[in-house]
Amino acid sequence: MSCHFxxxxxxxxxxxxxxxxxxxxxxxxxxxxxxxxxxxxxxxxxxxxxxxxxxxxxDN
Numbered sequence: 001m002s003c004h005f006x007x008x009x010x011x012x013x014x015x016x017x018x019x020x021x022x023x024x025x026x027x028x029x030x031x032x033x034x035x036x037x038x039x040x041x042x043x044x045x046x047x048x049x050x051x052x053x054x055x056x057x058x059d060n
Contacts, residue, residue, distance in 0.1 A: 007056050007058055008056040010054040011052070012051070015049050015050075017046070018046040019044070020042070021043050022040070022041070022042040024041075025037070025039050026039075
């Protein structure tokens, strides 16, 4: 007969959220009454989820 005993269960959850928002506004005004507005919006979202499960089983 072999008995399985679970001694250690380790659960590590790492969540990293990186949000980068870049807003660029360029306004060009010319003499001939031309107005150019350039809006650049850059949104970067990086989500890292790491789940580490360690199960240590001893056989007796």
